[in-house]
Amino acid sequence: xxxxxxxxxxxxxxxxxxxxxxxxxxxxxxxxxxxxxxxxxxxxxxxxxxxxxxxxxxxxxxxxxxxxxxxx
Amino acid sequence: xxxxxxxxxxxxxxxxxxxxxxxxxxxxxxxxxxxxxxxxxxxxxxxxxxxxxxxxxxxxxxxxxxxxxxxxxxxxxxxxxxxxxxxxxxxxxxxxxxxxxxxxxxxxxxxxxxxxxxxxxxxxxxxxxxxxxxxxxxxxxxxxxxxxxxxxxxxxxxxxxxxxxxxxxxxxxxxxxxxxxxxxxxxxxxxxxxxxxxxxxxxxxxxxxxxxxxxxxxxxxxxxxxxxxxxxxxxxxxxxxxxxxxxxxxxxxxxxxxxxxxxxxxxxxxxxxxxxxxxxxxxxxxxxxxxxxxxxxxxxxxxxxxxxxxxxxxxxxxxxxxxxxxxxxxxxxxxxxxxxxxxxxxxxxxxxxxxxxxxxxxxxxxxxxxxxxxxxxxx
Numbered sequence: 001x002x003x004x005x006x007x008x009x010x011x012x013x014x015x016x017x018x019x020x021x022x023x024x025x026x027x028x029x030x031x032x033x034x035x036x037x038x039x040x041x042x043x044x045x046x047x048x049x050x051x052x053x054x055x056x057x058x059x060x061x062x063x064x065x066x067x068x069x070x071x072x
Numbered sequence: 073x074x075x076x077x078x079x080x081x082x083x084x085x086x087x088x089x090x091x092x093x094x095x096x097x098x099x100x101x102x103x104x105x106x107x108x109x110x111x112x113x114x115x116x117x118x119x120x121x122x123x124x125x126x127x128x129x130x131x132x133x134x135x136x137x138x139x140x141x142x143x144x145x146x147x148x149x150x151x152x153x154x155x156x157x158x159x160x161x162x163x164x165x166x167x168x169x170x171x172x173x174x175x176x177x178x179x180x181x182x183x184x185x186x187x188x189x190x191x192x193x194x195x196x197x198x199x200x201x202x203x204x205x206x207x208x209x210x211x212x213x214x215x216x217x218x219x220x221x222x223x224x225x226x227x228x229x230x231x232x233x234x235x236x237x238x239x240x241x242x243x244x245x246x247x248x249x250x251x252x253x254x255x256x257x258x259x260x261x262x263x264x265x266x267x268x269x270x271x272x273x274x275x276x277x278x279x280x281x282x283x284x285x286x287x288x289x290x291x292x293x294x295x296x297x298x299x300x301x302x303x304x305x306x307x308x309x310x311x312x313x314x315x316x317x318x319x320x321x322x323x324x325x326x327x328x329x330x331x332x333x334x335x336x337x338x339x340x341x342x343x344x345x346x347x348x349x350x351x352x353x354x355x356x357x358x359x360x361x362x363x364x365x366x367x368x369x370x371x372x373x374x375x376x377x378x379x380x381x382x383x384x385x386x387x388x389x390x391x392x393x394x395x396x397x398x399x400x401x402x403x404x405x406x407x408x409x410x411x412x413x414x415x416x417x418x419x420x421x422x423x424x425x426x427x428x429x430x431x432x433x434x435x436x437x438x439x440x441x442x443x444x445x446x447x448x449x450x451x
Binding site: 007008009010011028036037038039041042044046063064065 | 169270271272273400403404407411415416418420421424
């Protein structure tokens with residue numbers, strides 16, 4: 001089973017988590033909303049699969065390259 | 073007795089009797105700015121006080137811009153002396169993170185390219201018969217940098233201050249509408265989907281502290297007329313990065329910036345008296361300002377395409393559009409447009425680098441033009 005890690009493209013704050021562990025997602029589906037430089041942007045699934053792990057929560061501050069979601 | 077009453081009533085009607093069509097039109101213009109600021113959210117911090125200032129100054133016999141009038145006093149004390157725009161610059165410096173630019177210093181080139189339209193528009197304004205100082209003030213609208221536009225026009229073309237300021241802030245708020253069609257027209261689908269990777273925070277604190285100091289000295293030596301502008305923005309940034317004066321940093325980006333924005337806005341509005349503002353020249357200023365912003369966007373994106381070639385496809389040309397100063401709107405536009413064509417594309421931090429480069433670029437463009445004019449003996 002191939003595992004894909006979704007990382008933060010930049011430092012910022014997670015303002016919404018749109019999926020739960022076990023959800024099936026398609027490529028480009030929105031997983032999270034990240035706020036950086038006072039701008040909200042969606043973090044999307046790089047590939048289709050099942051959400052195996054969510055490593056951040058609403059309100060968390062994250063750094064660039066931090067793993068946010070694991071998809072398998 | 074009756075005569076006294078008639079005179080008294082006449083006094084109450086004097087305002088109506090002195091009302092002229094230009095005043096009526098400009099009160100309408102002021103109300104339009106209020107509507108745009110309040111209802112549409114276009115630069116409300118500026119458009120609300122500017123709009124109200126325009127309404128105030130067009131009420132006949134109010135005397136607000138007469139000698140000793142309250143708005144004239146603010147204007148003379150804050151605009152003519154350069155104090156207001158320069159204090160705004162301290163606040164901008166305190167709010168700006170030059171980190172993304174320092175991570176990738178070559179993005180400064182996009183900030184320089186994004187000023188190209190200023191010079192083309194300056195030539196166009198000269199060809200249309202504007203004086204050199206008027207042309208500089210009009211061209212600088214293209215920087216999409218309100219405080220720089222206000223600084224330049226208040227000092228060197230005060231009769232254009234209202235038109236230049238309103239044009240600059242109007243176009244700043246319209247950047248998300250003006251830029252995307254130009255960005256799309258100039259790039260291929262493949263270029264718009266280029267991913268640029270993650271910007272990591274590897275710049276040291278020492279570098280961030282040295283940057284404003286060295287930039288001030290070097291830029292000041294190249295274009296001494298720009299020392300007030302670059303000096304104030306870099307002072308604000310030094311305070312932010314050194315961390316030793318957090319009270320001053322917070323005051324600069326909040327209380328001071330807020331008070332000055334209010335006074336600056338209302339005094340700019342007060343320069344929009346109907347008889348002085350409603351001239352064909354004002355429309356020409358708005359038209360040329362629009363041309364300047366479009367040309368700046370074209371130059372930024374075109375230079376982005378060039379950088380894409382030289383970096384073997386590692387630069388997405390869309391971030392070139394952020395080379396104009398409008399901070400941070402232009403960077404946000406690059407992010408939105410990039411993600412529109414590739415959902416997995418995150419250009420924001422790269423665009424922020426170009427955008428902060430544009431801030432330096434617009435200040436330097438103004439400084440260079442003024443220094444050249446001074447060298448020619450025109451100032």
